[in-house]
Amino acid sequence: xxxxxxxxxxxxxxxxxxxxxxxxxxxxxxxxxxxxxxxxxxxxxxxxxxxxxxxxxxxxxxxxxxxxxxxxxxxxxxxxxxxxxxxxxxxxxxxxxxxxxxxxxxxxxxxxxxxxxxxxxxxxxxxxxxxxxxxxxxxxxxxxxxxxxxxxxxxxxxxxxxxxxxxxxxxxxxxxxxxxxxxxxxxxxxx
Amino acid sequence: xxxxxxxxxxxxxxxxxxxxxxxxxxxxxxxxxxxxxxxxxxxxxxxxxxxxxxxxxxxxxxxxxxxxxxxxxxxxxxxxxxxxxxxxxxxxxxxxxxxxxxxxxxxxxxxxxxxxxxxxxxxxxxxxxxxxxxxxxxxxxxxxxxxxxxxxxxxxxxxxxxxxxxxxxxxxxxxxxxxxxxxxxxxxxxxxxxxxxxxxxxxxxxxxxxxxxxxxxxxxxxxxxxxxxxxxxxxxxxxxxxxxxxxxxxxxxxxxxxxxxxxxxxxxxxxxxxxxxxxxxxxxxxxxxxxx
Ligand code: SF4
Numbered sequence: 001x002x003x004x005x006x007x008x009x010x011x012x013x014x015x016x017x018x019x020x021x022x023x024x025x026x027x028x029x030x031x032x033x034x035x036x037x038x039x040x041x042x043x044x045x046x047x048x049x050x051x052x053x054x055x056x057x058x059x060x061x062x063x064x065x066x067x068x069x070x071x072x073x074x075x076x077x078x079x080x081x082x083x084x085x086x087x088x089x090x091x092x093x094x095x096x097x098x099x100x101x102x103x104x105x106x107x108x109x110x111x112x113x114x115x116x117x118x119x120x121x122x123x124x125x126x127x128x129x130x131x132x133x134x135x136x137x138x139x140x141x142x143x144x145x146x147x148x149x150x151x152x153x154x155x156x157x158x159x160x161x162x163x164x165x166x167x168x169x170x171x172x173x174x175x176x177x178x179x180x181x182x183x184x185x186x187x188x189x190x191x
Numbered sequence: 192x193x194x195x196x197x198x199x200x201x202x203x204x205x206x207x208x209x210x211x212x213x214x215x216x217x218x219x220x221x222x223x224x225x226x227x228x229x230x231x232x233x234x235x236x237x238x239x240x241x242x243x244x245x246x247x248x249x250x251x252x253x254x255x256x257x258x259x260x261x262x263x264x265x266x267x268x269x270x271x272x273x274x275x276x277x278x279x280x281x282x283x284x285x286x287x288x289x290x291x292x293x294x295x296x297x298x299x300x301x302x303x304x305x306x307x308x309x310x311x312x313x314x315x316x317x318x319x320x321x322x323x324x325x326x327x328x329x330x331x332x333x334x335x336x337x338x339x340x341x342x343x344x345x346x347x348x349x350x351x352x353x354x355x356x357x358x359x360x361x362x363x364x365x366x367x368x369x370x371x372x373x374x375x376x377x378x379x380x381x382x383x384x385x386x387x388x389x390x391x392x393x394x395x396x397x398x399x400x401x402x403x404x405x406x407x408x409x410x411x412x413x414x415x416x417x418x419x420x421x422x423x424x425x426x427x428x429x430x431x432x433x434x435x436x437x438x439x440x441x442x443x444x445x446x447x448x449x450x451x452x453x454x455x456x457x458x459x460x461x462x463x464x465x466x467x468x469x470x471x472x473x474x475x476x477x478x479x480x481x482x483x
Binding site for chain 2: 019021060061062064074075076077080103104105123125126127128129130131134163165167175176178179180182183184186187190191
């Protein structure tokens, strides 16, 4: 198991290989469809959101306020990442992201940006809403909540040992591509 | 809340928070099968932990609580209108209590009114039988896995799939290949051979009411089910598409008559968060027995 702390170190990120299991401790910012589109169209990052050397999580969490008025995350699994393919490379470049967490993998443009700017794609376990919510120790802040609503807002989470797998690394490798090609070949032999 | 509403809320809660025993057993078996120390094994471990945690906390197994599909077997003379009203209320209440996510969006305006009740939600299929009891089954069908469902029209030249069982096999295995990495595998396939475009998908989803450990009474379909399951698990796609031994947990296939002009193979894909439960109800609407 590899431990990854935020802010990330470029050399460590570049040393990760597809298939590595990593646990993340530190800060994650969530962002999904609305945030990607907003930033792509030139929207400004709200003050306080620092993505440089940080990790972006494709997630629309279920968050409630407890009796003391504190935010509490009750479910926080990943959402499908490929919808952000048109925007992701630009965000990696402009904001200096070192990691993107989601599910299902991403395409060639993101893979190229990972290589050029030193970033990895981390696959979380789809559907594991409860286990992943347990890893979120506190909600540090929320941004753009009124503008986008709870699932689409930028949430700043403090996480401990958040499990994921590197499926696209900074050396141009994609586990998704490898598994697809191998399984396609295996299937051809069985038809 | 009426007695019936009460029972339906409990059915929804349990379906959303607890995986049925047959699915749990299949997940544990696949966890055993995966090679120790691989990312496939650790994915299955996290899935296993998630199932335990959801049950303990009585919280949704997955945050996408899915399309809400009721299947009702009822006696002759059963009041369907009252049932439908009770089901809608039960869905509203379950959403407020957090057993269901606010998950239903008006397709034209994009508005989510937060109730999960609207055109097509929930969906209720009634079926009369000549028995006195009422049985209600519920499937919560996630969106990520619904997106990787597929319908093939045979012959499909690209797949060299003709209008025979071998052609069906090729179509189904192609769907498995294309679904990899999406839809939160290991998955379960519900398949309908034949029917039209609507009934094909409808019948394919009805296959999810079968227990994972049952066997198809039709010998030909049973062979095809076993063959698809074994072949898919030899492809090395694995949990989440990480590579590994468990690509599918089960395959259930039914057949419906078709027109001479059409030959559809409709495939619904269910994610590992396979939420299905059922109850037998008393005349007063109380739960007498759990069906899975
Ligand atoms: S496909 Fe299933 S497990 Fe995955 S996010 Fe959707 S409902 Fe959850």
